[in-house]
Amino acid sequence: MRSLLLPLLLVLALVCPWSRSLLPPLLPLLLVLALVWSRSQSLLCPSGFCSCRSCCSWPWSLLLLVLPLVPVSVSEVSALSLRSLLLPLLLVLLLVLPLVLVSVSKVSALSLRFLLLPLLLVLALVSAPAAPAGLPLVPVSVLVSVLVSVLVSVSKVSALSLRSLLLPLLLVSTPAAPAAPAGPGPSLPLVPVSVLVSVPEVSALSLRSLLLPLLLVLLLVCPWSRAQSLPGPEVLDCSRRWSDFGIRLFRAASSQSDQNLVLSPSGAALSLSSVLERSAGTGREQLQRLLGTAEPVSGLRAAVGEASMGGVAWFVAQGAEPDDAYRKSLEQDFGADVRAVDFGSRPDALDSIQRWVLEQTQDRVTIRDLELGADPQLLLTSALSLQARFSVPFNASLTAPERFFVDRYRTVMVPMMTTSGRFFLAYDRTLKTGILRLGLDRGRAALLLLPDDGVHLSGLEEALSHEQISVWTRALRKTRLEVQLPRFALEQSSVLRNSLQRLQVTQVFADNSLSQVLNAAVLIVDETAAQGGVASTFKTAPPRLTVNRPFLLAVVHEATGALQLIGRIVDPTGK
Template sequence: MLDEASHFLGYTVVSTLIYLSSLLYAFKTQESKAPDVTDLSFRNMDFAMNLYRRISRHHDNNIIFSPLSVSVSLATLLLAAGGSTRAQIAGGLNLASLDDDDDEVIPQLFQDLLRNISLIQQNTALFVDHRFDLEQVFSHQVKRFFGADVIGVEFGKTDVARDIINDYISKKTGGKVREMVKSVEPLTQMMLINTVFFKGDWQRLFDPNSTEPGRFYVDKYNIVQVPLMFAEDKFFTTEDGDVGARVLRLPYRGGASLLIVLPDASVDYTAIEDEITAERIFRWIKKMKPVKMEVHVPKFQLEQRYGMHELLPHLGISSVFHHSANLTGLSKDVGVKVSQVMHTAVMDVDETGTTAASATSAGITTYSLPTTFRVDRPFFFFLYHEATHSLLFMGRVIDPTKNSQ
């Protein structure tokens, strides 16, 4: 029987696809310690913030993307890249220090990471044209490390190829991303696609009967009305006086959490963007304490699409997009390069679900923090896997009434 009270259900989904064509068509790893998934997650956070800052320079709108999806897609190409192309990919991913003489170290770390994150549905697929001579070693490795599907298509039949790929993406993302591929060039040789789908119930109850319209201050001159959801319970929180922000952790059932970083009312969110690093995020998580408080969080839906091939060169990943790219591990064909890297992410936070979450039994300690956490102005969010600290999704909400720009 349906429970009267329901809790948040968060949907986050992302797809990254790479087009390839040819001319013819204190958390740092100690030196004595082998790198592990925590090292990978730490470095991926800094890569995520570097990418975020490149995206944010282009506009002041909402942002959402999946660092995990982008990283997995590029790490897949590491299996095929050599020379400066490989060095650029590893460097841009902030993984150069892990890329030693053993070319399988980074793919192995990603394999270990993905095995640990059982709460997401992550899929990698290679759509390969029948004319493309894909190296068997690469095909085996991408299956071994990333569990990839290798699917043959005929890109010359552009509409058929587009429909096959979009159908695959739709199925793997629970129907959240339906038409990622708008068109297909007939000379395309291969598409590499990574999808991540996350669906989570919050541990703590939010009573939909307590949701009320509230003001959200987009900036000094623009105020919008949004549904603000409400809960009173024990929440982990902390303050960062150095940057002027408060941090709230909202845990999902199953081992993931959403960090909401709310700049102080007197602080412009743009002043904080350059200060967020992996070390700071780890510090926030470590310093959090349980406090009984009232929490008001807006409902919101986000969907964004990015051409990563326009952003990644600013992070030092450029040669892979040129005819001189060294992707000989992918194919011995002359002039194989990456033509596009498209990324689409969707996030949906609303009041669906029927299973009541149980409250924790942790004791309450009194701290000098306000008893109300009201998210009524632009904020950042970081959805991460608790055991590995892997950053699954991140972004900012400037105006929760806008789905996409």
Template structure:
């Protein structure tokens, strides 16, 4: 048996270039980056080899009821709005663009290594109550398969990777779950090599079509592992904006000042919703409109600050049921931006502070490990042809509403700060969300 075990371990080392054991753990990143740093005393545990297996050829959902997947979508939505609210506390005066799905995926992979009170804290922060680890993993696998490349005119790709220091020894079950359910690329690097960050960044660059060229600046000597999730989206509008209709018009900033900015204009039939506080419109991508950009514009009698006070998962689900087909005019600013943020403080505020401290328990990955950093980067460009974005994915399910032809045509002039999301309409997943206070092109 010992000979057979050694043969398997040698095979895995040759295949993945990582020693698999119980000594060290990993961290996550993607458009989210997480680093795990080992604490001072690391015990010399017996190395354990991983029983790795190929990703399932069929979706795990074929053996699971649909309810766990729906619960995970709802959890991701709740977590996404909570995270956005925390980021907003310190960044309300600047443009924000997050991928709650990317953060959720990176933390879900990390969650596979958590135990004890650290796992309990992450469960609450990520809104995963009532879901088993098996349900979380199988639902993420099914959602990834469902979300990717929904239509010929829409490209959505999700990639995961795990980069371990050559000295790292990783728990076999932790490795197996991340490979099987998240199809993570497993790689070994010498973190002391000055080229190690370049190798990781090249993978991120390749999997975001060059939109996020770098996520690791340097590697700390104590760093053990990075887990990276990258998401790339590109979609053409169902009806492209006519460039000839684009012209410089005033956009009114929070300060009350105005700036001239390229504004795209279009008339047509849209899924639309309006109440006393805001107007909202869904701008679909592709022929089938499986994914849309949602714009929420506070009315002149209200404000973006007031809108955010009512932005919650519960209200969001209610708003989604209120959209109906209606004729109207949409005038939207062209915009393009890069965004990056360290999410440690925001996640700590949501109850995950233990995961960053010396009290952290990631014993399902290895011993004496904690998260060092959660770093998030995004890119988005909205123009007459469509939208290109790099970062993350979030999920939820909502049917299209029937058309209500009796109402008068609406006019929605997005000439002041607004909130937007990119949403998968089949599952209800929120892929990206942003606060645009000053569009730039």
């Protein structure tokens, strides 16, 4: 209901300073709200919004044609001063920017026309030719209505939400600027904005009447738009390098075992980037070839969220601590916790490392098989614990034991969770793999990669790359689906020295500037839901996707493409 009241409040705030009669403009608006509310329980369409274009587009087309045609007399508007032009322009900017951002974030296959339509809408509102005095602005209103109707009914719109439709309505109902007193000088063209109120007898705008609409627009519209600053090219390049590095590291680690595996690529890359200044020569070149420079790291941490990157710690031998300036840089740019330990007393050193890992993983990960070498100088440690919070939650009452086929000869019983909703799905015919996107909180998503029955995970792991994930993401299409996913928890620590040496990172270990790299990761998948997450119900049962065989799961920060966790789940009953 709140999403219906906000436009009403906004229109009221825009109308009140300029009109002495509210009833005429409110009548068509109430008609709009009544129809929207009457259809909102089914999201305007029995099969979901914009999945059935023929029945979704006509009511909006009709309403958007009727609404702007409220009789408005413009005969008393002679010319517009610069001051009276500013408010409509500001309102258009404030309204159309969230529209573009919402559309970008919710439409799976964004083409050029999705960007052109809002632009055409603005041009129709602010750049049309002036209307003669006394002539209603019917042609421009019709043009605006048709453009919005096209935006609604355009093909391949898979997930255009109700709120992104309300924004064009707000644009159509933006009040016209009041008339300026007649005077000498060139007259400016009229702004042909479809208005809900008449503008006679308005002589000037007070500061209060300017501030209230702007404040309401900022308060009401901005929460819809996900108006986060877009990451720069340096940050995106850093994210791409780290993701590729993480996938190569995952492949190197997975080649040593065919069991469950979970790594935090962003944590490993963050910890290794922190030693770039400490290393030199060939060792530095080898790290930079994989990770790039360290300059964009702080920007990437800010874009992803420092808490989402996990923790990093330096366990450095006593007497080899970094100087104060370097230590400050480690703490500020990398969030590193620098601790001096006595590696001469191995039990005490291992105990210190174990306590830090337990603290970062909520007492879930125990270190095993940690080799420090003969004369350790620096142990890099990273840790990330992630509780999956799904935007389409799993219903705990539907969780039931089901079979999971570990391989051709072994089957285990797992708690199988169930939910239904509209999910993004794709299929790679070359790799014979299905790709399912599961929305998470904090701007993240889980990409579940499920090979066909009889297809081994090793082929899929070899094909993994940042570019391949991008290809899969662009191929996703929204569909109704019932998803069955095993409940599991992966809790592991991985010693990465051997895996890094397979990636040609050798010199930093050879000159003993780095002794060992430890990565601790926790991935918990259960019925925990994101705040406000809602599952869907359908009149007819949707197709079912049952994840009952080994699969890969990658957690990605969508705005930057940063790969936060990647896991191989062979047996959900194991850790």
